[in-house]
Amino acid sequence: MQRKKPDIDRVFHALGDPSRRAILEKLSQGPISVSKLAEPLQITLAAVVQHLKVLEESGLVQTEKVGRVRTCRLEPAGLSVAAEWIGARRSMWERGLDRLGDLLAEPDEKWREKPPRP
Amino acid sequence: MQRKKPDIDRVFHALGDPSRRAILEKLSQGPISVSKLAEPLQITLAAVVQHLKVLEESGLVQTEKVGRVRTCRLEPAGLSVAAEWIGARRSMWERGLDRLGDLLAEPDEKWREKPPRP
DNA sequence: GAAATACTTAAGTTGACACTTGACAATCGC
DNA sequence: GCGATTGTCAAGTGTCAACTTAAGTATTTC
Numbered sequence: 663m664q665r666k667k668p669d670i671d672r673v674f675h676a677l678g679d680p681s682r683r684a685i686l687e688k689l690s691q692g693p694i695s696v697s698k699l700a701e702p703l704q705i706t707l708a709a710v711v712q713h714l715k716v717l718e719e720s721g722l723v724q725t726e727k728v729g730r731v732r733t734c735r736l737e738p739a740g741l742s743v744a745a746e747w748i749g750a751r752r753s754m755w756e757r758g759l760d761r762l763g764d765l766l767a768e769p770d771e772k773w774r775e776k777p778p779r780p
Numbered sequence: 781m782q783r784k785k786p787d788i789d790r791v792f793h794a795l796g797d798p799s800r801r802a803i804l805e806k807l808s809q810g811p812i813s814v815s816k817l818a819e820p821l822q823i824t825l826a827a828v829v830q831h832l833k834v835l836e837e838s839g840l841v842q843t844e845k846v847g848r849v850r851t852c853r854l855e856p857a858g859l860s861v862a863a864e865w866i867g868a869r870r871s872m873w874e875r876g877l878d879r880l881g882d883l884l885a886e887p888d889e890k891w892r893e894k895p896p897r898p
Numbered sequence: 899g900a901a902a903t904a905c906t907t908a909a910g911t912t913g914a915c916a917c918t919t920g921a922c923a924a925t926c927g928c
Numbered sequence: 929g930c931g932a933t934t935g936t937c938a939a940g941t942g943t944c945a946a947c948t949t950a951a952g953t954a955t956t957t958c
Contacts, residue, residue: 671798678796679916680789683865690872697934709917711936716915730925730934736873745866747801748859754808755854797946815904827947829906834945848904848955 672720673744681705682713689723693735790838791862799823800831804854807841811853
């Protein structure tokens with residue numbers, strides 16, 4: 663479909679990349695500079711900076727530059743967006759599973775068209 | 781970096797697409813056939829089938845074909861993988877935030893190299 | 899058994915995205 | 929000031945992924 667990106671979209675897209683998740687793991691140990699962040703990864707500093715841009719735009723990471731050093735840290739609120747989406751789906755899920763027998767037994771005109779009630 | 785894909789990678793990648801999330805939302809209301817699934821989306825049936833393949837390989841969805849109809853349903857375990865990853869990161873996060881003051885005050889040779897202890 | 903339904907598969911297009919290289923800018927230590 | 933450190937920007941490249949169209953395969957219905 664590829665529509666424009668609301669917040670949730672950015673967050674999940676950001677989480678979808680292994681390098682970015684590696685960055686988040688590192689950051690979960692505490693704030694750190696860009697170059698220290700890049701060191702263990704096998705990509706260039708420039709690439710890390712690009713990932714950081716994505717992470718920052720998605721609200722998962724915050725950065726602040728002091729002198730020539732940019733320090734990065736996690737933004738707890740960012741992950742919450744994802745956690746909440748998943749949580750909501752999961753609960754509907756489980757409610758749905760309770761009714762699973764019903765839904766399988768019945769035909770599925772349940773949530774598409776409502777036949778006229780005479 | 782773009783390495784090969786472990787499970788968690790597939791799951792987050794799958795969640796990163798709006799069409800696929802739309803499919804999951806629909807499925808969270810109960811099992812449904814492929815064409816019913818495709819109807820409200822503005823993409824072709826073929827595209828939906830491709831999305832379903834991704835969702836199935838990531839473990840988020842299960843499908844079963846009976847006669848000529850393929851019925852799709854959510855796989856609760858799939859989302860758990862994502863939920864757990866997020867949960868783990870969040871808790872480290874929060875522990876990290878407590879120590880934030882320390883980490884900012886100290887230099888950061890904390891988690892990279894351990895100087896020899898005489 | 900012919901027509902309709904419900905997918906399935908293959909091939910091709912297009913745009914996004916991860917990465918690189920190389921040049922540049924700001925700041926720190928001396 | 930000068931050199932080293934630390935990051936930033938702009939192109940450019942190659943790959944992947946989302947879609948489409950079009951043709952094909954089972955199944956069911958009449």
